[in-house]
Amino acid sequence: MAPRPRPRPLLLSAPKRFRRALAAALVTAAVAVPVAGAARPAEVPAPAPAAVAPLAPAPPDVLAARLEARYAAGRSALVEAARTAEEYGARRRAASLREMAGAGRRFLEFDGRDGGRSAEVVGDLARAGRIAVLVPGADTGLDAYGRFHDGAVTLQRELGARSAVVAWLGYRTPATGSAASLTPGRADQAAPRLRSFVEELARIRPGARITLLGHSYGSVVCARAAAGLPVAAVVLYGSPGTGSDRAADLRTDATVWAGRAGDDWVAGVPHVRVPLLPGSELGFGTDPVDAAFGARRFAAGGGGHSGYLAAGSVSLRNLALIVDGREPARA
Template identity: 45%
Template sequence: MRSNRRRGTAVAALVLAAVLGVGSWTPADAQTPLTGPPQGSAQWVADTALGVRLPDPATASPAEVTAFFGGLTPDQQRQLAFRHPQVLGNLDGAPIPLRYLANSLAVTQERVRELSRAADLALPSEEREQAARLAARYAGLSGRRLLAFDPRGRGQLAEVFGDLTHDARTAVLVPGSDTDLSTFDRLADTAKALRTATDDRVAVVAWVGYTTPVGVGIDAAREELARAGAPRLARLVAGLAPVTGPVTLFCHSYGSVVCGQSAPDPAQVAGLVVFASPGLGLARADEVRVPVWAVARNPEDWISNVPNVSVLGFGHGADPTSPAFGAHLLPSTGSHGHSDYFAPGSASLAAFAALAATGSPTTTA
């Protein structure tokens, strides 16, 4: 028993050394995942102004939230948006236009707060400069269709491109490391590229609703952040699907671990598309109850050098592009590196667009 434990520890050390030794992998600070209900939830639960009990954001399902709002008048709904914008804006199952309104109000509130901090001479200059940068960032979010907005930590948000109510199909982009409020516009550009490639027939949600790893270090080699993010993704989908129909999840890099751990419901998810993936934390595609599509890695993607193992909590299991995993393969011709699978004219973007629009790719690898 003791020798087996020593052997397992040695293997884990070798795996970690291999992971952290890959060219693009660097040590990074450990992240504490943002979990639980939105800030202001206690005030929301205590609010009795409408004469009814409001659904507890910590325990109410998206279906229960939808049923609750179905019993309110439009005026009552708007009252809640103005009183509790940061709760309602992040409340899966609430009416989508109401969430847009609430998040617009929440962004404005945060901008005003940061402008006040930037002008407060009692604060150190570094804090005032940071506040000014945040205020400018929030100003850049004005007028956008935000399905979620949470300023805590590194910042989380979700933006909609298209019309969730009327577009025929919906795709959700789930990103990997280093995606947060400060870098969100890169994901937004990817969402725009996918929507354009579908001739604007598909609504695309750019979702940063979980704490992503910083860099590609120990957090990225383990699954704790993915396990914390997976229920948040599942709630998002459960709130969308009754309005949009089953969504297709496009999962990049570490985001594919989040998708794999989210236990997709076939009634809510049409399929998973994973690309630049280190693994889904699963041994086989048939462990997922929906179709899984994996993009063949382009030669410039460093993720190919990451060992596909799972030892003592390190690694994400089988290679999703391997025949043994059993995913449907998609081509990557014309893509470059780890983050350019949506490159204009690439075979991967064409396959993504076809899957998003029809549920089936035009070509396979």
């Protein structure tokens, strides 16, 4: 009797296109994981924040007072979360939260549960004529919040008077190279929250120019939220793709900009979309800086993946020009 053929490994029995995409994704993960460092820490408990009333449009002085009350509530929630983290033994989390609760910090929203959610304001939101909403990518969280905050501060300084930058950490970001970072699930969960937040900003500051800026995986979140959103521009930088083949598929009247720095490793991410289980896929499709996507390209200089908001950089200058409603240097 002839020997029975040995079954083929699952990966080899998959369609060739899927094998190529999966292999490329695994290579990308292997490169990216060492950059990301250690795995995300275990969940740290935090108390539920006190309920706050929705903000309403008001004259600048009245709105400023209401915002101060909201910031005070955020500070109290941070202090309580820091105390809980300390009692739990999460010293790194506790130290980060105490720094976030420091004098002069302004959090419109904070919830320390489930990894943490926050929205920090840099600048005078009540009087700002230009508002930038920063949406971060992978590995941004309460334990490693400092770089995100510093980027918001640097951008607001570049913009100058009558501007505000909101650092929106409104979702649980994936770890670089993880399965979650290669699929749109986290972005799909985050998009409704981002839409609600931006709509509230537009409601309380109806005359302000609002720009949505998504870095890395945050660009996937912005793309998922963009349809019909009351923003002047959507900026995708350091993006692995958006899950859409064309800028027109975002269904937004906003100007869509895309940029990538010369030394950004994300250029090596495979631009594929491969169906997995029903309703899910691997990869994010067309490269936003590709002419086929149809976004306006801005010059992002020669920096790396984490350097787009570095002081004095080409990318920072051009991002500020876009937020300001002016023409940036084109790529």
